[in-house]
Amino acid sequence: MRTPHDAVVTSTDSRERAAEAKEKWGLPNLTVGYGVGIEKAREWNLYILGGRGPTSAGVEERPFARPHFPEIAAAIDFAVSKNYPARGEA
Numbered sequence: 001m002r003t004p005h006d007a008v009v010t011s012t013d014s015r016e017r018a019a020e021a022k023e024k025w026g027l028p029n030l031t032v033g034y035g036v037g038i039e040k041a042r043e044w045n046l047y048i049l050g051g052r053g054p055t056s057a058g059v060e061e062r063p064f065a066r067p068h069f070p071e072i073a074a075a076i077d078f079a080v081s082k083n084y085p086a087r088g089e090a
Contacts, residue, residue, distance in 0.1 A: 008032075009030060
């Protein structure tokens with residue numbers, strides 16, 4: 001059962017490629033979506049990458065920077081503990 005603070009990621013990758021990345025990156029508890037069409041990704045304002053060479057998962061894309069998940073999780077926990085509003089909310 002999901003809670004309001006569960007993280008979910010999605011991409012235009014295939015199921016196999018998303019599963020491979022999830023395993024190689026050591027994220028067993030992260031829900032990873034896949035198969036989102038490029039037009040839907042644009043509609044959702046997802047960050048779309050171009051090819052930049054092989055990643056740690058052996059795929060042929062690399063973002064300019066990839067923050068470490070523990071740092072992101074700590075920042076989210078901090079914002080939640082301070083009851084910060086979502087961006088754009090008063």
